[in-house]
Amino acid sequence: MSGITRRSGLLLGGAALLSAAAGAPDRPWAEWDVAVIGAGVTGLSAARNLADHGLRVVVLEARDRIGGQLYTDHGFTSVPVELGAGLIHGAAASTWELVDWAGAETVRVRSEPRAAPGTSVDGAAPPREDESAADYLRRLGVPESDWPPVSDENEPLSRWSAAWMVERGEFDWWSAPRADFRVVGGYDRLLAPLAYGLRIDLGRRVRAVRWSGxxxxxxxxxxxxxxxxxxxxxxxxxxxxxxxxADVAFDPPLPAAHRDAIAALDATDAVKLLMEFDRPVLPADADTLAWDGDLDVWSVSRLSPTAPEVVSVWAAGEAARALLALPEDDRFDAGLRALGEAAGQAPPDPVRRTTHDWTRDPHSRGAYLYVPPGAHDAPAALAAPVGGVLFFAGEATTGENTVEGAYDSGYDATDGLLADL
Structure with a gap:
């Protein structure tokens, strides 16, 4: 499948980009035009845009790998599994151009398109600035059965800013039918056209940023x-x-508007339990199973008839925090019970299992962002350049918590930097 090319920053594109970057020098400059903190999707797209416009760029990444919360595990089983982000959301996602440039294949997740009828708020009275999405929908008389399923993947609507969701069209985005896709061979295949030829220093943790004009x-x-x-x-x-x-100190301190924005925003918690079985445990015609509990159950392995059966049991928000409070063995026992209830029969014991606790990961301290009531202006406030030299990018500056949102943010933030230069 091919999407619409939205980025002019990849000036060479496709095979020409990889060929040209393969001979790039190590660029050991003492001074750089731009230093990028973080080699997640946002950091890589920011660096790609800047480097493709001829600037000397270094990327500093605290982890020993690139990708951030896009984290593909190639060693768990013969099928690559995603410990973090796992899906391309919809046919219009900007990251389809990375699929094209990487020469990757995708498969559609076999499930009913996401839809929650009746949640459009077009023409309705505007929300109050401090009103939660849940209170706003109740005030409009929308029954809870018609609310968008934000809480399936994040915090409940009582913790979301209604003003932010209306301003960004999030009610419609969550309610509209949408097909999701996985990248065959691992989501991290999409990182190659972004990272190739860049100067990326792994294992380099930024402790302080001293800035001036x-x-x-x-x-x-x-x-x-x-x-x-x-x-x-x-x-x-x-x-x-x-x-x-405040893992990174800013000297002088950030302006009050930036500090207030940081204090106003927060991230949810999420947990993904990955288990491999020696026999099928899900119906042959589905990748997801509907379940009334707090955990989602879906297969990540059905890429070929001979692939092992690898199942992910996933939860976010309060359900994730309840799981993360358990010892790891108890956590997986709860995941197996959820799988058995969803599948209608008790599964066998897994032959392998793995997980990643993003909450305890010191380089993320949580899963992905949400915008609480009263914080609808915080992302834009944080995105404002500081002193003409310091720029923030990523989900904290957009409120978006998808890979395509991270990809777009890196380009958008550095387009502004390039215009300033």
Whole structure:
């Protein structure tokens, strides 16, 4: 499947990009035009845009891999599994161009298209600034059975800003029918056209950002000790809970509007339990199973008749926090019970299992962002450049919590930086 090309920043494109980047030098400059903090999808797309416009760019990543919360595990079983983001949402996602450039294949997740009829708020009275989405829908008289299924993948609507959802058209986005797709061979295949030829320093954790009108100096810790990286500009793509925890110090402190925005936003918690079985445990004609409990159950493996049966049991919000409070063995026992109830029969014990606790991951401190009541202006406030040298990008500046949202944010933020330069 092919999507619409929305990015002019990939100036070479496709095979030409990979061929040209393969011979790129290591670029050991002491000074950089731009330093990008974070090699997730946002950081990589930001660096790609800047490098393709001729700037000297270095990407500093605390992890020992790229991708951030796009994390494909190739060692768990013969089928790559996604410990983080897993789906392309809809046929119009901007990331389809990465599918094309990477030469990747996709498969559609076999389930009923997502829909929640009757939740359009077009023409309705506007929400109050501090009103939650749940209170707003109740005030409009929308029955809960017709509410969009935000809580299936995030916090309940009582924790979302109604004003933000209306401004961004989120009620319609969540309610509209949508097909989802997986990338065969691993979602991380889409990282190659973004990362190839870039200077990416792994295992480099930024501890402090010292900024002034003349540029930035980053204090970075790594295997070789502490070093300083200087650049004319800096793009920070840090997750919201990392910003809230002040894991990176800003000197001088960020303006009050930025600090208030960081304090107003938050991230949900999520857990994904991945289990491999030696026999099929889901119906042959479905990848997802409807279930009235708090956990979603779906297969991630049916890419060929000979693939092992790998099932993901997934939860977010309160359900995820309840699971994460359990010891790991009890957590998987709860996942097996959910699978058995959804499938209508008790599954066998898994032959392998794995998980990743994003809440305890020091480089994320949670899953993905949500916008609480009263915080609808916070993403835009955080996106404002600081002193003409410091730029923020990522879901905390957009409120988007999808891979395509991260991809778009990296380009959008650096388009502004390029215009400023």
């Amino acid at each position: 003349g540029g930035v100096e980053l204090v970075v810790s790594g295997p070789g000790g502490t070093e300083r990286v200087r650049a004319r500009r800096c793009v920070a793509t840090l997750p919201i809970r990392v910003l809230r925890a």
